[in-house]
Each structure stands twice: as C-alpha cells, then as structure tokens.
Amino acid sequence: MANPPAPARNVSRWTPEGLLGPIVDEKRLETELLEGDLAHRPDHPLNLRLAFYAPSTPGRLGRAIRRGDGRLAVIGALKRFTPAAYDDARGLSDGRWSSAAGNMDDGRRGPPPQTGRLLSSLDDIGRDGRRLAAAGVSALAVHVDERRYGTDISDLAAVVKAVAGTSAEPGPPVVAADVVVHPLQIAAAAEAGATAVTIVAGAALPDLESLLNTATLLGLEGVVEAASDLEVAYALDVGATALYLTDVDRSTGRLRPGAGVALRRGVPEWVTTIAGGGFTTAGDAWAAADAGFDAVMLGEVLLRNRRLEGYVAEVTGRERDVSRRFFEAMGYDGRDDPAAKAGARRL
Ligand SMILES: O=P(O)(O)OC[C@@H](O)[C@@H](O)c1c[nH]c2ccccc12
Incomplete structure (x- = not known):
C-alpha cells in the first residue's frame, strides 16, 4: 500500500531556533486571539491605527541617540x-527565583508563566522612568512581555506618559522592546505612545521586511535585533536603519561577550547601532563606543544600581577612541591578540 500523503505544512511559517521558538509560538497565539477579538470592531483604536497610516515617521530615537559629540x-x-x-x-541559577508575574487567569494564553529573577518591583514605573531620564539616559526601553519580563503594554504607556515633557521640550523617546511577529503588536506600541519598536530578526525572519515597513507606516522607528552576521546582512538588505547587536544569543540564552562588537564591523556608518546585553562595567560600554556604536542598552546594571547618576556619567563621559577603528580600517585586526583575549569580559 502507498504511504499516506504527508500532512500539509505551511512552509511560509518560519520556525525560529531554540528558545525563540516557544516565544514566537506564544506571540502568534496571542496576536491571533487579539485579531479575532478585533475582527468585529473596525473602530477599535488598534484597527484604526492599522487603517490610517501616520503622516510621517519623525526619527526621534535616531536623533536622541546619535549624539554627534563623540559620546x-x-x-x-x-x-x-x-x-x-x-x-x-x-550559570547564575542559585535558587533565587521568584515566580514571575503574568498570571494568565483567563486560561487562554498557552503555557503557564515562566519563572524569572526579580530585578526591581518598579511599583511606580513612571517614576522609575523619570529617575533614569534625570540620571542622563537618552532613551528608555520597556519590555512588552509580561510572562518573561513582568512588564507589559500598560507599563510602556505609563512610562511614555510620565516622561512625555512638553512639545517644546519632549522627554526621552521610549522603545517598545518586544518580539514582534504581527502588525498588531506594532499598532499597540504606537497606541501606547512608543517612538520605536524592536524587531528580533531571528524571530521574524521572512516577515522582517514587511514588519519594518509596518513600523514606518505607523510612525515608529524599527530597531532590528540581530545576533549573527547573516541576520545583520539580511536586516540591512531589507532596509533596516537601526540595529541592536546584542551579546545575548536569544536562541540559546547564552551571553557571548564581544559578539556585538564583532557584528558591528562592516555595518555602514549611517546605520544607527546599539550594543548591549549583560553589560556590567563602564568598560563594556566604552568598548562598544570605540567600536563605533551610537548607544548601549543597559537593563539590570541600571535597575540595581545605587549610584545611578555617577554610573551613567561614567559611561557617557568618555569620548570614543577612534584610533583603534582607524587601524582596523587600515587592515590591522587585533582580534587574535592574546592580551585582548585575556582581558575579555566575564559576567
Ligand atoms: O543589561 P541587561 O539586563 O542584560 O538588559 C539589556 C537588554 O539587553 C535587555 O533588556 C533586552 C533583551 N532583549 C531586548 C530586546 C530589546 C530591548 C532590550 C532587550
């Protein structure tokens, strides 16, 4: 007897690697449920966002973090x-877990919440946003992922409101840090007042171009998080103008110190670049500055810092040393230097 026909497979559905797989599945499920809820409500704010494109994309994030003074x-x-x-x-697990926020008590949203390590309760997250702004950060990012980070879209909206400033003197731009798989997530970020949204290349891959275009059409800057040379090349190919080159490999959860700096090579100057992921010392940030990055994304090290202002001043106070890049441009590559390797950062 002949084999039964193979089950139909939707080949247009990209399956991301490792840890990103379940996150993407969950985001797809969430957005599909939301889409269903919104299907009969054409006047819902999110449907209106998607129906009426923004008149322009102001580019506030890019301007805020490309300082132009070498800092x-x-x-x-x-x-x-x-x-x-x-x-x-x-290797940091030592039983300090607290159970994460993110109770999905309507029971519809897939697997139970994961656990994580509590960084900060952020009881009044707007105040915390203002505190960071006062300490000298140029922009803020708010994770939109209750299950993994304990912060959601309402936290994003609260931060936007708290740091808004005036039209003459607007506050720092706020980035929605999400794993975007669907235009509705971008619409929600826009509705909450975000200036920009991160799109993880490894999660979005075949849809990266259309998601980036959606961000632009809704008036948001898209920041593409890329974790390999291939993802960087692909992102640039589909028109990304801002890249987050993180040391964290989202598919394994591993920290790869220096990975972002290595990925930065070959990225044209006109692309806005952000480094980060597990940065702890000012030296981590300075290495990124010398490699040509415009900005660093800092989470835990700011949230658990007792001398916040001094730390931010230290990171931003030093002018970048361009000589290293000059020598690299002339063909000198210090990557094999054993001294440099010995000094490699450890968390
Ligand atoms: O300094 P930390 O705690 O390692 O965090 C920074 C940042 O990498 C983290 O918050 C992050 C992980 N993924 C992101 C995606 C977008 C923006 C930010 C992130």
Missing part, C-alpha cells in the same frame, strides 16, 4: 524580571 548614549531598559533561561545559560 555614547544610554538606553535604559525597564523590566521587572530577567528570564530564568538567561540566568540558567549564564
């Missing part, structure tokens, strides 16, 4: 938890 800009990332998977991969 690094800091983006302060707000989150209540750090995902357990990241600490596991870094």
